[in-house]
Amino acid sequence: MSTWGGPVDVTLTGGRVVTPEGVLARGWVAVRDGLIVAVGEGTPPDGPTTDIGNGWVVPGFVDIHCHGGGGEAFTSADPERVRKAASAHRRHGTTTMLASLVSRPIPELANQVSALAELVEDGVVAGIHLEGPFLSAARCGAHDPAILCPPDKASVETVLTAGRGTVRMVTVAPELEHGVEAIRRLVDNDVLAAIGHTDATEAQIRPAIEAGATVATHLFNGMRPLHHREPGPIGALLDDERVTVELICDLVHLHPTAVRLAARHAGSGRTVLVTDAIAAAGVGDGVYDVGGLEVRVVDGVPTLAGGGSLAGSTLTMDSAFRNAVTSCGLSVEDAVHATATRPAELLGLADATGRLAAGLAADIVVLDEEFRPREVLSRGAWVKD
Structure with a gap:
């Protein structure tokens, strides 16, 4: 899967365009030289047009937590395999993503980071997310507990330098x-410092937020449960206005009511939908390796072989968007904010992507009336198989 034919000059018409100011019922988006040059309602400007047939036009999705897809994981040192993983998600509308890595020994992790750095510099992915090894063994989920370690100065500097x-x-x-x-x-x-895979009490979470932590890694999952006498990390992270919360909206990791409650409390300014996808995303059931652990995917749900713990997901961002609107009760505007606008802001990319506005990259997803992707533009080029 790749972009096809280079950037196009086209105006998308005939659909509902979701802008930062609201939904344009008879909207249009003009694309020239890889950029959005104008967004409006009513009669489109002169030039080539594509009628999207009463669908929805939304910004390209931004996924800040994804481990792979298309049968490949971001842990691979082979750049073509990494490109394949990114492309698998691009076809589902994710035009910007972080490559997430699972826990490995620090020297091995540094090598993985160094290899991925070249692909960040080439624009294949927007950056790297390290989900481990600085995690709690009590809440390790699908991370090998034998590999986990404290985040001492030398370890942190090693991976950052790489x-x-x-x-x-x-x-x-x-x-x-x-x-x-x-x-x-x-x-x-x-x-970005994220808090996750933690068995901390609320009292232990508060100093971390004061120190600058601003993201909750897949809220609810991989952390001490919420209790009315000990709110733990869920209560502290959800309640602090400085923290943006990740939600895995596959309807497996979280019940729709949990998604709705968290999103309503955090609001659009602090809610981000993520996939936490593994290599199985876009491929199907089977046996996969995740950080050296055997993972079995059955009916689209990955779990540790013999352990039962959820091991990432097979989610794509178009499904997360659709689930949020049709099953969890989020508005289309809030779903756009959670899948594009807010994650772009977190990554410092708000002036480049995440919104349908003049001057930004033409990262665009055309959805049908059931919120399934019809077409994807990435940097103004059509994405095709």
Whole structure:
């Protein structure tokens, strides 16, 4: 799957265009030289047009937590396999993504980061997310507990140096030794500090937020449950206005009511939908390797072989968008904010993508009336198989 034929000059017409100001019922989006040059309602400008037939036009999706797809994982050192993984999600509307890596020994992780850094520099992915190894063994999920380690200064500096500025987010369990100091170090290096896979109490979460942590890695999953006498990480992260919460909206990791409650409390300014997808996304059931652990995918649900713990997802962002609207009760506008606008802001890309506005990249998804993708434009080029 790849872009096809290079950037096009076209105006998309005949559909509902979701803009930062609201939905344009008879909207149009003009694309020239890889950029959105104008967005409006009513009569489109002169030039070639494509009628989308009463569908929806939304910004290209931005996924800040994805491990792979199309049968490939981002842990591969082979750049073509990484490109295949990114392309598998691009066809489903994800035009910008972070490549997430699972827990590995620090030297091996540094090698993976170094290999991916070149693909970030080439624009294949927008950056790297390290989901481990700085995680709690008590809430490790599909991470090998034998590999987990505290985020000491040397370990953090090793992976950041290997990334040459391309590591954009690191998940940390703040109750670990050096946890809060590591969060400060990450923030000082312009890296998003995320809290996840944690068994921390609310009292242990608060200093991490004060130190600069601003993301909750897949809220609810991989963390101490919410309790009315000990709110734990869920209560602290959801309640703090400085923290944006990730939600895996596959209707497996989270019940629709949990998605709705979290999204309503956090609001559109703090809610991000993610896939947490593994190599099986877009491929199907089978046996896969995730960070050295055997994962079995049955009926689209990945679990650790013999363990039963969920091991990522087979979700794509178009499905997350559709689930959010049709099953969880989010408005289309809020779903756009959660799948494009807010994640782009988190990555510092708000001036480049995440909205349908003049001057931004022509990253666009055309959805039918049931919110299934018809066409995708990535940097103004049609995405085709």
